[in-house]
Amino acid sequence: MRAMRNIVILISGRGSNMRAIVQAAQTERWPAKISAIISNRRDAEGLRYAEEQGIPHAVVANGDYPTRAAFDAALQRTIDGFAPDLVVMAGFMRILTAPFVEHYAGRILNIHPSLLPNFPGMATHRQALAAGVRMHGATVHFVTADLDHGPIVTQVEVPVLPTDTEQSLAQRVLIQEHIVYPRAIRWFIEGKLSIEDGHVHIAVETNVR
Numbered sequence: 228m229r230a231m232r233n234i235v236i237l238i239s240g241r242g243s244n245m246r247a248i249v250q251a252a253q254t255e256r257w258p259a260k261i262s263a264i265i266s267n268r269r270d271a272e273g274l275r276y277a278e279e280q281g282i283p284h285a286v287v288a289n290g291d292y293p294t295r296a297a298f299d300a301a302l303q304r305t306i307d308g309f310a311p312d313l314v315v316m317a318g319f320m321r322i323l324t325a326p327f328v329e330h331y332a333g334r335i336l337n338i339h340p341s342l343l344p345n346f347p348g349m350a351t352h353r354q355a356l357a358a359g360v361r362m363h364g365a366t367v368h369f370v371t372a373d374l375d376h377g378p379i380v381t382q383v384e385v386p387v388l389p390t391d392t393e394q395s396l397a398q399r400v401l402i403q404e405h406i407v408y409p410r411a412i413r414w415f416i417e418g419k420l421s422i423e424d425g426h427v428h429i430a431v432e433t434n435v436r
C-alpha cells in the first residue's frame with residue numbers, strides 16, 4: 228500500500244476551497260492527510276474551520292517581515308516543518324519569490340478563477356464580464372515563478388449569462404472550483420500527474436481533464 232501523503236494548504240481568507248479539499252480527503256478516504264493549514268493573515272476565516280476540525284494550523288503574517296524574501300523564507304520553514312508531499316494554494320493571495328517556488332517545483336498547485344491564460348491576476352470575474360466572453364471558468368495549475376502561468380492540470384468552463392454580475396459569476400465559478408480542485412489534488416496524490424515539456428500528463432482512463 229502506498230504511504231500516506233502529507234498535504235499542506237495555504238490560505239488567506241474564507242477558505243471554501245480548503246474546506247472542499249478537507250472534506251473530499253475524508254469522504255473519499257484519500258491516502259493523504261492534511262498536515263497543516265497555514266495562513267498569511269491572522270484573521271483568515273478558514274483558520275476557524277481548521278481549529279474546529281482539529282487540523283494543525285499556523286499563521287505566518289507577511290506584515291511581520293521586512294521583505295518578500297524574508298516572508299517567503301519564514302513561510303517555507305513553517306511549511307517544511309510539516310514535511311509536505313504537496314503544497315496547495317487555496318485562495319492564498321501572495322505573489323511568491325522564485326526561490327520559494329523552485330523549492331516546491333512540481334509539488335505545488337494553485338487554483339485560479341479564470342480559463343488561463345485568459346485573465347491572470349486579480350478581479351478575474353470583472354475582467355471576464357468586461358471582455359464579454361461567453362465562457363469563463365477556473366484552472367488548476369502547477370505553480371511556477373511566472374504568475375498564473377504554470378502547467379495546467381485541469382480546467383472547468385462556466386457559461387457567462389447576460390444577467391451576470393461579478394458576484395453571481397464568481398459564485399457559479401466557485402461551485403465548480405470545489406469540484407475540480409479536490410479532483411486534481413487526488414490525481415496528484417495517486418501519482419497520476421506528470422509534467423513533460425511543461426505540459427501536464429494525467430494517467431487516468433477517462434476523458435475528464
Ligand code: GRF
Binds near residue numbers: 238338340
Ligand atoms: C477562489 O475563487 C480562488 O480561485 C481564488 O480566490 C478564491 C478563494 O476562495 N484564488 P476561498 O478562500 O477558497 O473560499
